[in-house]
Amino acid sequence: MSCSLLLQIIGSIGAVSAGLDLGKEGPLVHIGACIASLLGQGGSGNYCLKWRWLRYFNNDRDRRDLITCGASSGVCAAFRAPVGGVLFSLEEVASWWRSALLWRIFFSTAVVVVVLRGFIEYCDSGKCGLFGKGGLILFDVSSVSVTYHASDLLPVALIGIIGGVLGSLYNHLLHKILRKGRMAKLLLSLGVSLFTSICLYLLPFLAPCTPCDPTLDAACPTVGRSGNFKQFNCPNGYYNDLASLLHATNDDAVRNIFSTGTPTEFRPISLLIFFALYCILGLFTFGIAVPSGLFLPIILMGSAYGRLLGLVMGSYTYIDQGLYAVLGAAALMSGSMRMTVSICVIFLELTNNLLLLPMMMFVLLIAKTVGDAFNPSIYEIILELKGLPFLEANPEPWMRNLTVGELAAAKPGVVSLQSIEKVARVVEVLKSTKHNGFPVVDQGVPSPIGMPEGATELHGLVLRSHLIAVLRKKWFLQERRTGEWEVREKFTSVDLAQKKGPKIEERVLTEDEMDMFIDLHPLTNTTPYTVLETMSVAKAMVLFRQVALRHLLIIPKYQGAGVSSIPSFLHELNLLGALLLSPCSPQTAEGLEKFKSL
Amino acid sequence: MSCSLLLQIIGSIGAVSAGLDLGKEGPLVHIGACIASLLGQGGSGNYCLKWRWLRYFNNDRDRRDLITCGASSGVCAAFRAPVGGVLFSLEEVASWWRSALLWRIFFSTAVVVVVLRGFIEYCDSGKCGLFGKGGLILFDVSSVSVTYHASDLLPVALIGIIGGVLGSLYNHLLHKILRKGRMAKLLLSLGVSLFTSICLYLLPFLAPCTPCDPTLDAACPTVGRSGNFKQFNCPNGYYNDLASLLHATNDDAVRNIFSTGTPTEFRPISLLIFFALYCILGLFTFGIAVPSGLFLPIILMGSAYGRLLGLVMGSYTYIDQGLYAVLGAAALMSGSMRMTVSICVIFLELTNNLLLLPMMMFVLLIAKTVGDAFNPSIYEIILELKGLPFLEANPEPWMRNLTVGELAAAKPGVVSLQSIEKVARVVEVLKSTKHNGFPVVDQGVPSPIGMPEGATELHGLVLRSHLIAVLRKKWFLQERRTGEWEVREKFTSVDLAQKKGPKIEERVLTEDEMDMFIDLHPLTNTTPYTVLETMSVAKAMVLFRQVALRHLLIIPKYQGAGVSSIPSFLHELNLLGALLLSPCSPQTAEGLEKFKSL
Numbered sequence A, B: 001m002s003c004s005l006l007l008q009i010i011g012s013i014g015a016v017s018a019g020l021d022l023g024k025e026g027p028l029v030h031i032g033a034c035i036a037s038l039l040g041q042g043g044s045g046n047y048c049l050k051w052r053w054l055r056y057f058n059n060d061r062d063r064r065d066l067i068t069c070g071a072s073s074g075v076c077a078a079f080r081a082p083v084g085g086v087l088f089s090l091e092e093v094a095s096w097w098r099s100a101l102l103w104r105i106f107f108s109t110a111v112v113v114v115v116l117r118g119f120i121e122y123c124d125s126g127k128c129g130l131f132g133k134g135g136l137i138l139f140d141v142s143s144v145s146v147t148y149h150a151s152d153l154l155p156v157a158l159i160g161i162i163g164g165v166l167g168s169l170y171n172h173l174l175h176k177i178l179r180k181g182r183m184a185k186l187l188l189s190l191g192v193s194l195f196t197s198i199c200l201y202l203l204p205f206l207a208p209c210t211p212c213d214p215t216l217d218a219a220c221p222t223v224g225r226s227g228n229f230k231q232f233n234c235p236n237g238y239y240n241d242l243a244s245l246l247h248a249t250n251d252d253a254v255r256n257i258f259s260t261g262t263p264t265e266f267r268p269i270s271l272l273i274f275f276a277l278y279c280i281l282g283l284f285t286f287g288i289a290v291p292s293g294l295f296l297p298i299i300l301m302g303s304a305y306g307r308l309l310g311l312v313m314g315s316y317t318y319i320d321q322g323l324y325a326v327l328g329a330a331a332l333m334s335g336s337m338r339m340t341v342s343i344c345v346i347f348l349e350l351t352n353n354l355l356l357l358p359m360m361m362f363v364l365l366i367a368k369t370v371g372d373a374f375n376p377s378i379y380e381i382i383l384e385l386k387g388l389p390f391l392e393a394n395p396e397p398w399m400r401n402l403t404v405g406e407l408a409a410a411k412p413g414v415v416s417l418q419s420i421e422k423v424a425r426v427v428e429v430l431k432s433t434k435h436n437g438f439p440v441v442d443q444g445v446p447s448p449i450g451m452p453e454g455a456t457e458l459h460g461l462v463l464r465s466h467l468i469a470v471l472r473k474k475w476f477l478q479e480r481r482t483g484e485w486e487v488r489e490k491f492t493s494v495d496l497a498q499k500k501g502p503k504i505e506e507r508v509l510t511e512d513e514m515d516m517f518i519d520l521h522p523l524t525n526t527t528p529y530t531v532l533e534t535m536s537v538a539k540a541m542v543l544f545r546q547v548a549l550r551h552l553l554i555i556p557k558y559q560g561a562g563v564s565s566i567p568s569f570l571h572e573l574n575l576l577g578a579l580l581l582s583p584c585s586p587q588t589a590e591g592l593e594k595f596k597s598l
Helices: A002-017 A025-040 A052-057 A060-079 A082-093 A099-125 A150-179 A185-206 A241-246 A250-258 A268-287 A295-316 A321-337 A341-351 A354-374 A378-386 A397-401 A404-410 A423-432 A464-473 A484-490 A493-497 A537-546 B002-017 B025-040 B052-057 B060-079 B082-093 B099-125 B150-179 B185-206 B241-246 B250-258 B268-285 B295-316 B321-337 B341-351 B354-374 B378-386 B397-401 B404-410 B423-432 B464-473 B484-490 B493-497 B537-546
Strands: A420-422 A437-443 A456-463 A517-519 A530-532 A552-555 A568-570 B420-422 B437-443 B456-463 B517-519 B530-532 B552-555 B568-570
Touching: A002 A025, A025 A060, A025 A295, A060 A082, A060 A099, A060 A341, A082 A099, A082 A341, A082 B099, A082 B341, A082 B354, A099 B082, A099 B150, A099 B341, A099 B354, A150 A268, A150 A295, A150 A321, A150 A354, A150 A378, A150 B099, A185 A241, A185 A268, A241 A250, A241 A268, A250 A295, A250 A321, A268 A295, A295 A321, A321 A341, A321 A354, A321 A378, A341 A354, A341 B082, A341 B099, A341 B354, A354 B082, A354 B099, A354 B341, A397 A537, A404 A537, A404 A552, A420 A423, A423 A464, A423 A517, A437 A464, A456 A464, A456 A552, A530 A537, A530 B530, A537 A552, B002 B025, B025 B060, B025 B295, B060 B082, B060 B099, B060 B341, B082 B099, B082 B341, B150 B268, B150 B295, B150 B321, B150 B354, B150 B378, B185 B241, B185 B268, B241 B250, B241 B268, B250 B295, B250 B321, B268 B295, B295 B321, B321 B341, B321 B354, B321 B378, B341 B354, B397 B537, B404 B537, B404 B552, B420 B423, B423 B464, B423 B517, B437 B464, B456 B464, B456 B552, B530 B537, B537 B552
Parallel strands: A530 A552, B530 B552
Antiparallel strands: A420 A517, A437 A456, A552 A568, B420 B517, B437 B456, B552 B568
């Protein structure tokens, strides 16, 4: 994990400074999630960075919450959009939600934004290069007063519809390209870098020089690194509009396209070249082995498309071309990612123009609806391609017609243990299966706590990691009796939470030890969630996701003597979702257990 | 429901125009929820307003979703804050959440804001009185450029801390006053109205006249109805600052206190009088039988407190007094209502100043934390006082140490039916209990579908309303046999969804009919959610809330022959939450079933 963290930081710095068509939000989200995950594990064991007080977070729930906070902070840092970050986590990242989480995430993004504000204040005088440019608002379009009328609903709807189509087309093409599998990764990276550099440098020669508009306040041609009117190959008093877009950082390019009050600044053909180039780059850059984010490439594409549409509309509308660019970017985002509320808030925080809100919401909803008609969101496509175990929010239709009993019968293999089990059997079960949990069932054995003769008792669920902990510590009993209290005294939650250590195969136990017994009572979760075997898979899945389960026991419907009632075991589904955001690095799946297909 | 709707509309108009210290957001939320609930019932049966296509919404889930959408639209309409409305529902209203709901709510608020924008455009020329003033942003403070430094964190923290204390004090006092029970309602309403009018008119005489500042752009004294500088009893060139606050609509008063760049406009003593008056009014007005909202009174109080604090701070800070007022209002809101993200976004949309965001988040979090140390949020207090059945998000500590089995045993009385039951028994059960659901259990009866001899079968859960529907339609069988398919053909979901009709006591059945049988198979929900009797109440409650259940079956842990295994029945908890927002009207609880205490 810590290795992945370093890779992300270095890779992201390299890729962004190489001028590749990718955003830093993906790596930032990943970095945030990595740091949170490290904290959740109580620091990194490899580098002696363990803090004792962090061990309280070393459980599934807190780790998941921390990772969600980290991901939010990443979005917040990338876009300086604290509320947008919270909502992004809520809408796209978290597979499970509880009210306390909301204000915890809010807290972490608040800290990020206060720190960010402090650094911006400090760097105000240009001490830190381009950092802090734009202040807290990256792409400010608040200067333009938005006036629009009912007649503007039509062009705005058009932006949404075309944005939805383009977004789903992008998803489709990206799916095709990513499916091509692993090419020579280093070569491809080199190729894309080279191609990007060549295009960015050479293409502006295609554009003719445009005379500066003397009525504008802005310096023309641009003085310094960032600005709207790059001189490039043009004489004084002229600027090259394509160079203004291509010879700038990605952030500056977006800022230039969003610029308002300059209807004649960019010629349609320049915007078209820019749009086409960034479509190609956006598709291929994402395929290479570089930490990258999806937001910025789509914003670049979308803003060019929006401004182009604004130019085509010409005198039909009252809306500024800069706002068309903003709406176009939002439409393409929504058409590809299918989020609504979070994109809306992120754009609000990016552009600081609240009056745009009604149109923005309208565009986002149309683009999402149109896009949903064609294919799933880009995140779902990437998750599916990577084969990562993310439980979908909505059950598939076939799940309604299948009971969990039938599902479990179709894939048998649940291994159950007795509440006082032989060491040899535990070792054998651990070696022969890869299950992460085992139901503990006593059948026909009169138990000491008043169980009726001949009955079957479901005692609960025991986790693989806890069994391994017992084997490591050799808490064995000489005879088959319950030693609950003795063992419980020896236990600490820290012992059980420790997950790393030698594998079960490498553990050496003597013959004598193999004949001893383990009392599983103190280790068992005695109140696991259960469903009846007649429950439909769809309903069980809702339960699984809503309560954030990892294991679910299936119990028989008939509670009679004639029925053997060994609980079946719904195959493990894994809900750890927050790590899956930045789909670039092979480390993403680390810590996630393998998904056993239904 | 439709009656409540009319009452809310008329009452709200009357109360707001009487100048009472209350907001229109509560009634608007209630109106939104009422309309949604009417749609969910397929229109109002009383007034022939039934639409056939609306019957598809006539189920629990869609009705709940619709009500959430309606409540969001209400907040959106009150504050012109679409995203804030969505988040308010998410954070405070909805007890259950699913991802599809998010963008549906977003859609409904988008429609509201587009319609609102249309009306504001239409009313621009002053055709509609005060409506549309302020455009889409009610309390615009975007004109001031926010510059602040690290040293400002301290006063901002102070705003938060005092705001949290004041907020929880307000909760405490409101609790005391509301608990006093029912006074002569009409008399109290009259008294509060009279007191409000007298104070608003007479108090400004206490304030001396202030000379106008000639450097300001604004007209002074104010011309027309709204404005910062009311002349009242003063000579020309002078204004009465207390009159500017009191002789205005509530909206205008907030706007005046939020006004930036006017540090000497209000004298501290005027603000103190205003603050004290609105504390008293805020507490008593909420107790009278008038549709009212909590937001605006708290904003009024908080803004006065904030501006006062800003005046006290004086030269210590760089922050404008108007922004102090905004932060003070936010702090008091958060201290009383304990929301964070939604208040943050609502204030952002109210004031249109994104640069305020870091400070706003900081203040909100501090005020919430401080307030939480003293008492629960005002909504929880009101819900508890009204005795409304709202399942809390977090289980109480004692629930961890109690199993659902013990809970059910402490309050027996679950009545179960057989899958083919005598009519007489069904009638008797319906008459003698008020349960809304009955487990269907067959014991020892060999069933036709291959059930083993002597076993107990949990068939499922049947709802009271469905039993009544069967009795109404007289779908009886002559003998004890399963007639599943015949009956199922006769069923439509509309028949079952019809809930109103004569009560069970008034239904006349002949002796012959009483001896017949009902086949419950087609009526039973065969896959209810179940828990084992050893499950802790806390865990069962999480399940109940997360999956939005209304009934939960408890099944025995021992699945042996010697154990009688009649499922116990967790007492019905009711999750219909969205109606509970505006706690003023006795109709609120309509449609909600009575809560049976645990």
